[in-house]
Amino acid sequence: MSFSYQTRNRLIQDMDKTKYDLLVIGGGITGCGIALDAVLRGLNVVLVDQGDFAGGTSSRSTKLVHGGLRYLAKGEIRLVREAGRERNALLNIAPHLVTPMPFIIPTSRKLAGAMSYYPMTLGLRLYDHLADVRRYERRVMLKPDQIEQAEPMLAGADMVGGGRYYEYVTDDARLTLEVAKTAHENGGHVLNYVEVVDLVITNGRCHGAKVRDVLSGKEWEIQAETVVNAAGPWVDDIRRKDAVRPRGKRLFHSKGVHIVLDRRELPVTHAVTLLPSDGRIVFVIPRGRFTYVGTTDTSYRGDLRNPVPTQEDVAYLIDVLNEGFPKHSFNKSQVLSSWAGIRPLIHEEGKKPGEISRADEMITSETGLISIAGGKLTAYRKMAERVVNHVIRVLQAKGRATRVKPCQTLTTPLTGVKGIAGTFESFKLRKRAELEQKGFQRETAERLVTTYGRHVDLVVAIHEEDDEQFHRDLLAADVRYAVWHEQALTVCDVLERRHPLFLFSHDQGRSAIEPVAKLMGDMLGWSPTRIHEEIWKAQESVERRNKWKGE
Ligand SMILES: Cc1cc2nc3c(=O)[nH]c(=O)nc-3n(C[C@H](O)[C@H](O)[C@H](O)COP(=O)(O)OP(=O)(O)OC[C@H]3O[C@@H](n4cnc5c(N)ncnc54)[C@H](O)[C@@H]3O)c2cc1C
Structure with missing residues (x-):
């Protein structure tokens, strides 16, 4: 059964006849990780998301699988250790989606405490040890002239030295999608656009949920022995549907914004960890033809579905760039695109957003509803292991x-690299050469292999039937594959998450909207009105992110 809209529709038809071991609410990285762990252990699992997979925070992060240097500065040793180990685990199970990248961290006379030179020297060494950093990725301390040589953009910065260390970059939305698809391939029922409208409580116990297919309006009940609430920023909304009032911990929402510039305007050769004078950490990360910068960390009370950057957020990041790269001048007109995400943190009385721990926490209510909140993309696998251990204890007690x-x-590769012989690097070189021989440009060949892993052959076969190209980074074959094999159901599913042109392209993907809508309309049998609506929604999504430009 392919991971497609047909499978989704078939599953919806039969779902009210099944009693599951586990219902997972939320198709972000947390929920998808839990679903995958549970199906691999042999549980009968269903996962639903009110929107698309990774449609919430999991497509709006800094896209780092990181050892958590920032947590070390705050003394959160357990988090650093766990994040470091998980980083290594992800490199094994998803090497196509996780790329080691050198980071330069300059420190200046103005900085005090953990981020001044000598504490940083010790801190980075401790980090290597705690995060179990691979030998050739361990920190190297650099003098100011060595930093300038390695990263000329930093010339003129008030530096007393700094370090080079490694973090891993990823595509958060694709990582989430691959985890979801791997869960599906192992027998999980994994559905997007199915919203939990209420919980089913019988005899004081939570035994499932009333759900609604957002696309057709159909409503039904899902019966399950256990229910995990992995709704990210919406965790408390789901808890409020429980029969008992939520008690104890509650969520705190913090907004983080990123901006994207043309790489030629911000031509860093490494990722750079800037330490602005307000004591925060801001990353500058190259990604192909673009460089992105983030993030902010401010308390948030607005719309959870569509958080947007404000003029103030963007101005802050531009100021950080001007402070960090004093020989260069940046302004808001250089910003090509931007995004905002909401951190679902656990509220800690009296603490500012940046001071709140990023640790995850499981809360079980009197009805048995298990809620999981906080945490990081990086540690999703370990977090899922803890939750599923708990679920199994509950099931076994029954x-x-x-x-x-x-x-x-820990040892199950994600679908894109399942069964490939040898290392991913050798697979990539071989496939890329094959694709170049078939006439693909090097850039496209590289993109296709790293995006799809072993599934690249299928995408190429589709391309041989329909060789249209909608955008520099988007083939018609990408769209067809997204609909047939990645459960893409709307234009935004394709252009925001499966191939994020809204974020990383000079026209913010505008030129691709109409052709993608027409092709999807053809494939999914949309009416002219639906095609029109999809075009409008996609354009609206792009313009919403640009709203700050008119403030
Ligand atoms: C700005 C920013 C930068 C970050 N950077 C990093 C980083 O670089 N590295 C890192 O490791 N972590 C990072 N994080 C943290 C990380 O992104 C989050 O911890 C993680 O994505 C949270 O995933 P989640 O699945 O819990 O939540 P989400 O991804 O938000 O998923 C929750 C899902 O639940 C669904 N849902 C809600 N209500 C319902 C309902 N009623 N019915 C059905 N479904 C529902 C939503 O639609 C949503 O898709 C960052 C976070 C932010 C905000």
Whole structure:
């Protein structure tokens, strides 16, 4: 069964006849990670998301799989250790989606405490040790002239030295999608655009949810022995649907904004960790023809579905760039695109957003609803392992799930690299050469192999039937594959998450909107009105992010 709209529709038809071991609410990285862990152990699992996979915070992060240097500065040793180990684990199970990248971190006379030179020297060494950093990725301390040589953009910065260390970059939305698809391939029922409208409570226990297909309006009940609420920023909304009032911990929403510039305007050769004078950390990360900068960290009370950057957020990041790269001058007109995401943190009385711990926490209510909040993209696998261990204990206490396997996710490759022989690097070089021989440009060949891993052959086969190109970074074959094999159901699913042209392209993907809508309309049988609506929604999504320009 392919991971397509047809499979989704078929599953919806039969779902009210099934009793699941586990219902997961939320198709961000947390929920998808839990669903994958649970199916691999042999549980009967369903996952629903009110929108697209990674449609919430999981497509709006800094896109780092990181050891958590920032947590070290705050003394959160457990987080650093766990993040470091998980970083290594992800490099094994998803090498096509995780790329090691050298970071330069300059420090100046103005900086005090953990970020001044000598504490940083020790801190980075401790980081290597705690995060189990691979030998050739360990920190190297640099003198100011060595930093300037390595990263000429930093020339003229008030530096007393700094360090070079490694973090890994990823595509958060694709990582989430691959985890979802791997769960599907292992027997999970994984559905986007199905919203939980209420919880089903019988005899004081939570036994499922009333759900609604957002696309057709159909409503039904999902029956499940256990229910995990992995709704990210919406965790408390789901808790409020429980029969008992939420008690104890509650969420705190913090907004983080990123801006994207043309790489020629901000031509860093490394990622740079800037330490502005307000004591925060801001990353400058090259990504192909673009460089993105982020993030901010401010408390948030607005619309959770569509958070947007403000003029103030963008001005802050531009100021940080001007402070960090004093020989260069940046202004808002250079910003090509931007995005905002909401951190679902656990509220801590009296603390500012930047001071709140990023640790995750599981809360079980009196009805048995298990809510998971906080945490990081990086540590999703470990977080899922803890949650599923708990789910299994609950099931076993009821005499169920007596023959489950131990956690398998540490050694189970995600779908894009399942079964490839040798290292991903050798696979990539071989495939890229094959594609170049078939006439693909090097850039496209590289993109296709790193995006799809072993599924690239199927995308190329589709391209051989329809060789249209909609955008420099988008083939008609990408769209067809997204609909047939990645459960893409709207234009934004394709252009925001599966191929994020809204974020990383000079025209913010505008020129691709209409052709993508027409092709999807053809494939999914949309009426002219629906095609028109899809075009409008996609354009609206682009313009919403640009609203700050008119403030
Ligand atoms: C600005 C920023 C930068 C970050 N950078 C990093 C980073 O570089 N590295 C890192 O490791 N972490 C980073 N994080 C943290 C990381 O992104 C989050 O911890 C993670 O994405 C949260 O995932 P989630 O699945 O819990 O939430 P989400 O991704 O928001 O998923 C929750 C899902 O629940 C669904 N949902 C809600 N209500 C319902 C309902 N009623 N019915 C059905 N579905 C529902 C939503 O539609 C949503 O898709 C960053 C976060 C932010 C905001």
